[in-house]
Amino acid sequence: MVLAKDLTKSVPLAGGRDQKGFRWLALLAAFRAWLFLAILLATFEIWARVAYHSTFVFNPFNVKSIALFTVTPLLLALGQTFVIISGGIDLSVGFTMGLSAVVTAHVYNWAAQFGNPGISLVVAVAAALAIAIVPGLINGHLIADLNVPPFIGTLGMYGVARGVSFLLARGTTVPVQGGLLGEIGNGETIGFPNLVLLTIVIILGMHYLLSHARYGQHIYAIGGNVNAALRAGINVRNSTIALYVLSALTAACAGIFYTAKFSAGAAQAGEPVLLDSIAAVVIGGASLFGGSGTIIGTIIGALIIAVIQYGLVFVNVEPFWQFVAVGVVIIISVLVDQMQKGGRK
């Protein structure tokens, strides 16, 4: 209780009413994602022990599966975190991912003529990243220069990328010939799946950019008060365009990983995970009004979704319940955020 008292004192407020409740709510809001994750893991663990006399958390296979399960939505969510902090949203990433998956497969197959799988790999990855920059730049230009609302601009690009992906794939999946891509996509290094390790590298890069580089600081400022950012001399236009390019690039990584994992590129690869990626960012503590959010929060958010999806299958619940469970978590998460904001006024 001493601790609680200290915490109530620690933030000076103009109002003075309901400070105690507000303080607890703020704490709850700040750690809600961790709390959710802990509750989920505990629930599944107990469930597994009681119903099946087995373990959920302490089974390395489960941990590995959940990590792999998390990779795709998390990659989309990483770029999305930046965009949402700036006050925008990127609905196009699902099909930017699909586009990159299809391009990876096509280019990898095309480059087989050089007879060196290493070259094929490099060329395919470069092409997939390069192609993703196009929707990213167009999104950025629409939003930063033409003042199109992000929701609408990226929804348009969602349609364009979707159509182009299916056209490139001729309406079907594009199988990859030759093994290196698949070997990397399904292989492990020192016991960890390669895709998880690569994702960790990308996470570190994105965390640095958001929380330690000047660019990240500017993105928070843009999301907090765009006029303040402008008056401070920040190049809001270029920063905004860079955001959507960044978001497209993490989506492209997800597309490349998809093709590597399944040895086939599919236009619809990212469709089921688009909303999961936004959910991960929101569950992770970002506000859709901009100005707040962290990479670590987003990782926890993506893990929560993966644990729900994988856990429910593990304990033999009908798979459709996962949609309900994820939906409930999103709503609770936003409610806690709103209550905390309400307490602030």
Place this chain on the structure above:
Amino acid sequence: MNAPNKDPLLDLEQISKRFGGLQALKDVALTLYPGEVLALAGDNGAGKSALIKTISGVHKPDRGTIKYRGQVIHFETPHQARDAGIETIYQDLAIADNLDVGGNVFLGREILKRIVGLPFVDRRRMRQEAVETLQDLDIHIQHPESPLRSLSGGQRQSVAIGRAIHWKARVLIMDEPTAALGVPEQRKVMEIIQKLKKSGVGVIFISHNLNDIFQVSDRILVLRRGEKVGERLISQTNHDEVVRLMVAG
């Protein structure tokens, strides 16, 4: 007081500005000395905004000259004015309230430290330097690591002023700085203005509140329909005279 032995910081002569059919400013002259608070008074539409925006580089005057520290200047953008040391504190504050004190004071000019060759934003140093600047103005932020939204309106106002001072503003233009504040906070802002005066900053102060004007200003310049209709030393005028100038010239 406006010591005549000092050179003026700002010297505007015959500034005119027209927006379409509206003569916003007509042959306005203004002088500001270091360590002086000049109040701008006038009814809505009298030209106060047009005048400060001309000084801060938002508008370019059609006619007239602006001398700043003895040199004729032509600011193309507000950025140039700010870089030269003319800073405006706006009513909406231009504060990112999701960032802390350091983040705001150093916004766009963050301090970096290198760790294994990579540049990292040095939050601790930014916070420390920001807090020191604010302390010089007798502003004390209890939890400098919290985002500014947890601060009161007056404290946020102080951070905006502190930022200007940290970046060596010589002329501070304050547009209704007390309008949105409660009484104790208004008093605090008045105290800060007194402090700024002592440190030799020139302050141009716009307010609707004559009490505030009489409390901190040295001189008052009254505008009406774009023209200067009077200029008085605060010590030699009173509320009635100022109101008369504002409404009737």
